[in-house]
Amino acid sequence: MNDPHGPGPMAETRLTPAQVRALYPGARSQIYLDVAGRCPVGTSVREAIDRHLDMRMLGGDKQAMFALVERTRASFARLINAHPDEVAYTKNISEGLNIAATAIDWKPGDNVVLCAELEHANNVYVWLNLRRRFGVEVRAIPMRNGVYPVQEMAAAIDSRTRLVTVCAVSFAPGLRTDLAPLAQACRRQDVLFMVDGAQSAGMVDSDVERLGIDALAVSTQKGLMGLYGMGFLYVRRRWAERMSPMFLARFGVDLGSKGEAALGDYDFELMPGARRFDLGNYNFLGAAAAEAALDLLHRVGIERIEAHNLMLAERLAEGLQALGLPVIGAPRGAHRCQIVMIGSLGEGHDAADDGAMQSLYEHLSANKVKLSVRRGALRFSIHVYNDIGDIDQVLALVRDWRR
Ligand SMILES: Cc1ncc(COP(=O)(O)O)c(C=O)c1O
Structure with missing residues (x-):
């Protein structure tokens, strides 16, 4: 049995987040910010599923x-x-x-x-x-x-x-x-x-x-x-x-x-x-x-994934806050992670409690941003296949909506 404390498979070549993104068509055909709901299936995962079914x-x-x-x-x-x-x-x-x-x-x-x-x-x-x-x-x-x-x-x-x-x-x-x-x-x-x-x-x-x-x-x-x-x-x-x-x-x-x-x-x-x-x-x-x-995940490495996710989350949280949106929690610091939510916590699941937040949700969804609404607030969630372009496009769409 493999020893998890060992060095891992020798043949493992490192991957960058950009190389992972290339395997995620669902993260390129839209701005996918909903891993907190579910992750899109990637091509190498799909191939493994196909190989299993062929067998x-x-x-x-x-x-x-x-x-x-x-x-x-x-x-x-x-x-x-x-x-x-x-x-x-x-x-x-x-x-x-x-x-x-x-x-x-x-x-x-x-x-x-x-x-x-x-x-x-x-x-x-x-x-x-x-x-x-x-x-x-x-x-x-x-x-x-x-x-x-x-x-x-x-x-x-x-x-x-x-x-x-x-x-x-x-x-x-x-x-x-x-x-x-x-x-x-x-x-x-x-x-x-x-x-x-x-x-x-x-x-x-x-x-x-x-x-x-x-x-x-x-x-x-x-x-x-x-x-x-x-x-x-x-x-x-x-x-x-x-x-x-x-x-x-x-x-x-x-x-x-x-x-x-x-x-x-x-x-x-x-x-x-x-x-x-x-x-x-x-x-x-x-x-x-x-x-x-x-x-x-192993080939990128969990430390690099965390750093990547945090960097994008902080950029999104700071950008949204600078646009006057009610980001929940401090944009940086010990509690920040790969999820960024805006609004105030309420009850709504898939629909925001507040009219302005619902209108922003509809604007983003109409512009191919995949996000979710939980407890009445808008939830963006980031993973390794996301990039700075995703975050900057969301911020640009929020700016449009404010106008
Ligand atoms: C924190 C948390 N726990 C549990 C679940 C789901 O539980 P289960 O895997 O049993 O469906 C979710 C799903 O969205 C979740 O966000």
Whole structure:
């Protein structure tokens, strides 16, 4: 198995963001600023999908498919500086969150600390379900200025807290979370620190060692530039091995080199680390797409991708602010990341709460800018295939609209 801490494949040639852009027709035929919704599929990813389907049209080689799954698992692990044994396959974020949540032995009165106002509903219902089923207390701490109130959340941890959860970057207003104080507080008090990586993985650094993340749920259709219906769940080995999966299937059981349908003793051992959370056959097509997409990310390098995304986001945020638009959060600084939102947070999904913002959204959409509206505000989100020209064209369109 590949060692994620190793140097990576020797044949890997470096790519620039401009070379990635050349593989993304969807980022050249329009101004694509909606990776927070989903990434367009690139040509090398499409080719990998086609190759997989060509193979499957002849029936397909199962051993080759398992090898693909292990290569892609190692590639996910490398992206977040984990070991492949700490990565389980899932179909999306909510499945990853639910797998982790239901593998803990909850007692009535245990609690989870979160900030519901900044979460996607999928990182709230999972905990409300535990509240209903097991009497778990859901401690929701109010947000502060659009960011996670990390000091207050850390202070809310007590002897009954089992888990703290946040997004590394919220889906709205799209600001970056200061993970360190929470990671430290969780580590000190033996609490699982669970992060939703929907809006961060592949776009900004997600090194689980450096950031102190114990569990991370990710899907592949956004920053990982793959398909829907495919994701992964990272769980730090020392946590995973304290957890019992609610669902169990052959791949979660350690039977050494026995076949995929083998049944061992009724008294069985779980697989090491997060592998115990794998269920039945895999989404091989999703793995083929993810492998090709991650190849691009690794070849640019996550540090360079983050620097590129931040440079463009700061240019956009400063440009919009200079035009008098209400940018949420400071254009630069610790909370800025690849998402830039304008307006004020409300309710609207796909329609702005404010008439002026809705008119700007319509003007930009009519001029081939692909962006989204979340919580009533306009959301621009940047990835490696974007360039300065995209940002400057958006700013020029905003200037036109103001006239
Ligand atoms: C922060 C965040 N969490 C979760 C999700 C989606 O969850 P799932 O992958 O379960 O559909 C999104 C999707 O937009 C998101 O932005």
